Amino acid sequence: MSARSNILNKLRAGLAGTTPRPDDFNEGLVTRPWQYAPEDRIARLRSLMEAVHTEIHQLTTEEWPARVQELLESRGLKNVLYAPGTEHGKQLAEHWQRAEPRPELLVYDRPIEEWKEELFWQVDASVTGTVGGIAATGSLVLWPDRHDPRLMSLLPPLHIALLKASEVEDNLYGMMQKQNWSAGLPTNLLLVSGPSKTADIEQVLAYGAHGPKELVVLILEDA
Amino acid sequence: MSQRIPVKELTDSFRGRAVGALADDQLRTNFRIAMDSLMQKRADAFPDEEEREGLRELGNHIKARALSRLPDLLEQLETRLTANGVKVHWAETTEEANRIVHSIIEAKQGSQVVKGKSMVSEEMEMNDYLADRNIECLESDMGEYIVQLDGEKPSHIIMPAIHKNRFQVSKLFHDKLGVDETEDVNELIQIGRRTLRQKFLEADVGVSGVNFAIAETGTLLLVENEGNGRMSTTAPPVHIAVTGIEKVVENLRDVVPLLSLLTRSALGQPITTYVNMISGPRKADELDGPEEVHLVLLDNGRSGAFADAQLRQTLNCIRCGACMNHCPVYARVGGHTYGEVYPGPIGKIITPHMVGLHKVPDHPSASSLCGACGEVCPVKIPIPEMLQRLRQENVKSPAEQPKVKDGGAKYSRKERAIWRFWASLNTSPVFYRLFLWGATRFGKLAPKNVGPWTENHSAPVPARRSLHDLAKAHLNQGDQR
Numbered sequence A: 001m002s003a004r005s006n007i008l009n010k011l012r013a014g015l016a017g018t019t020p021r022p023d024d025f026n027e028g029l030v031t032r033p034w035q036y037a038p039e040d041r042i043a044r045l046r047s048l049m050e051a052v053h054t055e056i057h058q059l060t061t062e063e064w065p066a067r068v069q070e071l072l073e074s075r076g077l078k079n080v081l082y083a084p085g086t087e088h089g090k091q092l093a094e095h096w097q098r099a100e101p102r103p104e105l106l107v108y109d110r111p112i113e114e115w116k117e118e119l120f121w122q123v124d125a126s127v128t129g130t131v132g133g134i135a136a137t138g139s140l141v142l143w144p145d146r147h148d149p150r151l152m153s154l155l156p157p158l159h160i161a162l163l164k165a166s167e168v169e170d171n172l173y174g175m176m177q178k179q180n181w182s183a184g185l186p187t188n189l190l191l192v193s194g195p196s197k198t199a200d201i202e203q204v205l206a207y208g209a210h211g212p213k214e215l216v217v218l219i220l221e222d223a
Numbered sequence B: 001m002s003q004r005i006p007v008k009e010l011t012d013s014f015r016g017r018a019v020g021a022l023a024d025d026q027l028r029t030n031f032r033i034a035m036d037s038l039m040q041k042r043a044d045a046f047p048d049e050e051e052r053e054g055l056r057e058l059g060n061h062i063k064a065r066a067l068s069r070l071p072d073l074l075e076q077l078e079t080r081l082t083a084n085g086v087k088v089h090w091a092e093t094t095e096e097a098n099r100i101v102h103s104i105i106e107a108k109q110g111s112q113v114v115k116g117k118s119m120v121s122e123e124m125e126m127n128d129y130l131a132d133r134n135i136e137c138l139e140s141d142m143g144e145y146i147v148q149l150d151g152e153k154p155s156h157i158i159m160p161a162i163h164k165n166r167f168q169v170s171k172l173f174h175d176k177l178g179v180d181e182t183e184d185v186n187e188l189i190q191i192g193r194r195t196l197r198q199k200f201l202e203a204d205v206g207v208s209g210v211n212f213a214i215a216e217t218g219t220l221l222l223v224e225n226e227g228n229g230r231m232s233t234t235a236p237p238v239h240i241a242v243t244g245i246e247k248v249v250e251n252l253r254d255v256v257p258l259l260s261l262l263t264r265s266a267l268g269q270p271i272t273t274y275v276n277m278i279s280g281p282r283k284a285d286e287l288d289g290p291e292e293v294h295l296v297l298l299d300n301g302r303s304g305a306f307a308d309a310q311l312r313q314t315l316n317c318i319r320c321g322a323c324m325n326h327c328p329v330y331a332r333v334g335g336h337t338y339g340e341v342y343p344g345p346i347g348k349i350i351t352p353h354m355v356g357l358h359k360v361p362d363h364p365s366a367s368s369l370c371g372a373c374g375e376v377c378p379v380k381i382p383i384p385e386m387l388q389r390l391r392q393e394n395v396k397s398p399a400e401q402p403k404v405k406d407g408g409a410k411y412s413r414k415e416r417a418i419w420r421f422w423a424s425l426n427t428s429p430v431f432y433r434l435f436l437w438g439a440t441r442f443g444k445l446a447p448k449n450v451g452p453w454t455e456n457h458s459a460p461v462p463a464r465r466s467l468h469d470l471a472k473a474h475l476n477q478g479d480q481r
């Protein structure tokens, strides 16, 4: 007999004569304490994310590529990785063509295997989109796909994420329902709530453990 | 560095190790500071008692519901994951699980493995198993990395290196990595980052644990702050997740309260930096992510606990560590005293099912039953009740058919006979009076050595007059007045 059937048989024997417990999920418990007036949502997200070392800018949709340029130049960074197949990627590329800033625009357009070493060590920053934010916990929702690959938000020391102000929800439960997550999830759905950190030595908080040392969120107000 | 990393032998018994730990001032200070701060953080994260209790109740119901359908949910999980392109494997023992992991690595001719934090892989002693087969298996969680570098085991399930301070880490890095000593924690972390990043780059396989496996969608959910979990599950070409069979929940929405309970109870955080939900390997047109994802479902004694409706509650555990943070015994003796993978209260109730009571005979009794663990447990496992039950199982005679692996480890005919004598003594007035008469007159003959009691105390000597006697005399005096 296989391990599988042995395990399942043992478990079934343990349940003999019992009936499954009812589903008494109470959504009020995970929503009611975490509701905000529309005008408070962004403030809540902001304060939670800033408390864990995230830099936040609120600006209009037209302004953001120039702000990316400023962020890079003020830090003296050499380059920034972008996703050419995305809407925001195209906007960034246009800006770069027009303004011709110093930092080099790197394209994520080939499989990781072809440039792993470079991606691990040479890339200074990245720009990714998000599919929303969560006010209750101060989180970004990232939905990586073929256009916006997974490692973009992990490897570069500076991660710049774009968040539409209109896509901030109150809580995780609301977000799940609104976007109907249970109908289909991507390969790797992510909630990101700050830059990478650790408190493994003496519980002293240190940022930039393995992922980005800095997270900058650009909240885009619809102009 | 593929030779076996010698793990400092954990000698002696729980008692012996406890004596050593209690005498180690540095260790006690490190733990005291850490536990105080973790308790405070949890308290701050749950400012509203009503909200907290409602959530704990819900957490308990979700886990109980999942366990009440466990075999069905495991099958559903397998079906969904398989449809998503994930390979599911089943293992009854840690040996089997190790064999599965090894064969996946071998098929890829892999020689380097990076591991995100995984307690189940600690159960399996995967690092040693792979090292014996010339495969380097490196821990990538900062705390686990430090502990592995020093040939130790984690002393806390959430904070593996909590027993060490910065000076000890600095010295360790200096000795093992050849870097300059530094007391700056940030600098120490950056040393770890640089060293491990190269390893993530080179690794053939990434191994991780799982916090929740969602049957509805076929999703593996992992929480972490460092990003090493994301690295291990994204950068190498193959990802192997290992987990216990109890980690499955029914629906995606079920993880909402569990996640909140987990991160707030563990670290006092509203959420961890990363919540990583993996539902499959890289799709044909995607540019990164592993080409293969495997899930190994491990039993290792869990089905034994499951067989008993009371003990089954042990499997509610979401491994938050709050019970150890609040345990007065754990805070004093530290994680290594338990001598097994899971320390503290949860260790005391889960380990007997994994390794048998013979190996951990002191576990159920190393508790004052103060109840703190049960009070803070986010999924409301009645840990003190479990400990009492395990104490009973621990002293059952073979004829009483103990329900726990190697139950009856502490069964002693002598002790049983003494208790039987004691019971009959106290239930028969004639016998009692006779005994009292003898004890007050021949008290000098009482044994001088009464087991562990006389290790630290002088032996009790029966008084010349019994309390009964004294009371009677006292009352008679009163009558005369």
Ligand code: SF4
Pocket: B316, B317, B318, B319, B320, B321, B322, B323, B324, B345, B346, B373, B376, B377, B378, B379, B380, B381
């Ligand atoms: S037993 Fe409860 S408190 Fe202890 S680790 Fe498990 S879930 Fe947390």
